[in-house]
Amino acid sequence: MERVSVHSSISTLHGNEADERRSVVAVILAVGNIKGGVGKTTLAVNVAVALMQQGRDVLLIDGDEQASAATFARVRADRPGLKNNFTTIQLHGAAIRQQMLHLTRKYDRIIIDVAGRDTGSLRAALTVADVILIPFQPRSVDLWTASQMSALVIEGRHVNEKLRACAMLNLADPQGSDNNVAGEALTMMVGVEALPVMVGRRKAFPNAFSEGYSVLEQKPKDPKAVQEIRRVVEALGA
Numbered sequence: 325m326e327r328v329s330v331h332s333s334i335s336t337l338h339g340n341e342a343d344e345r346r347s348v349v350a351v352i353l354a355v356g357n358i359k360g361g362v363g364k365t366t367l368a369v370n371v372a373v374a375l376m377q378q379g380r381d382v383l384l385i386d387g388d389e390q391a392s393a394a395t396f397a398r399v400r401a402d403r404p405g406l407k408n409n410f411t412t413i414q415l416h417g418a419a420i421r422q423q424m425l426h427l428t429r430k431y432d433r434i435i436i437d438v439a440g441r442d443t444g445s446l447r448a449a450l451t452v453a454d455v456i457l458i459p460f461q462p463r464s465v466d467l468w469t470a471s472q473m474s475a476l477v478i479e480g481r482h483v484n485e486k487l488r489a490c491a492m493l494n495l496a497d498p499q500g501s502d503n504n505v506a507g508e509a510l511t512m513m514v515g516v517e518a519l520p521v522m523v524g525r526r527k528a529f530p531n532a533f534s535e536g537y538s539v540l541e542q543k544p545k546d547p548k549a550v551q552e553i554r555r556v557v558e559a560l561g562a
């Protein structure tokens with residue numbers, strides 16, 4: 325998969341402010357979009373494993389009542405040969421904010437996976453996160469939520485000034501112009517940075533997920549999927 329041709333853009337933020345946000349360490353990373361099915365949970369668990377493999381003590385908070393991340397964790401718990409793991413808990417709404425101080429004392433990295441709707445969990449996550457990763461599919465109907473996500477980010481910054489917001493393409497097409505068109509659209513998001521990375525639509529992701537693995541652990545590995553997840557982690561500075 326080619327790197328997306330758009331450049332990281334925070335044109336809507338002033339230079340110093342943009343640099344300050346880029347240097348924020350993603351101790352608390354939220355993965356959210358009010359659009360469902362864009363790959364939030366898939367990215368959350370893959371980033372969790374990537375950070376765990378770097379030696380971090382990682383907590384994954386499943387903030388979605390659908391509990392996909394918690395189900396993944398249960399499947400994962402039965403896998404043989406997994407030497408390391410991360411912790412998964414379910415926490416919703418205001419409890420995410422209330423427990424965060426305590427949890428940050430216990431874990432190196434916290435990832436919050438929230439539902440594909442405008443929920444109390446998403447809003448709570450925006451008040452505590454250092455970084456929010458906002459995945460989009462390269463489909464115009466999916467991009468309709470971009471301005472609403474910008475508005476939620478800006479609202480979140482009223483109480484959480486440091487919040488860095490990063491949009492990226494997931495489920496990118498293997499070819500065609502839709503990726504570039506969508507990538508350009510992400511650079512227009514107000515107050516949100518378009519990450520210069522994307523993750524393609526690859527069978528490795530659902531296959532690994534259904535087995536309780538990250539693409540980083542799956543055998544045989546899909547090297548492109550592995551590289552994409554590593555690039556996402558690097559771009560997030562996580």
Ligand SMILES: Nc1ncnc2c1ncn2[C@@H]1O[C@H](COP(=O)(O)OP(=O)(O)OP(=O)(O)O)[C@@H](O)[C@H]1O
Nearest residue numbers: 360361362363364365366440495524525526529530
């Ligand atoms: N990069 C990818 N390549 C192929 N399939 C993917 C990719 N990312 C996600 N998927 C698949 O897309 C579907 C939706 O993914 P996922 O559940 O992670 O999205 P979500 O945004 O968390 O959804 P929800 O809003 O329901 O919580 C799943 O079947 C998942 O396996």
Ligand SMILES: [Mg+2]
Nearest residue numbers: 364365388392
């Ligand atoms: Mg999900």
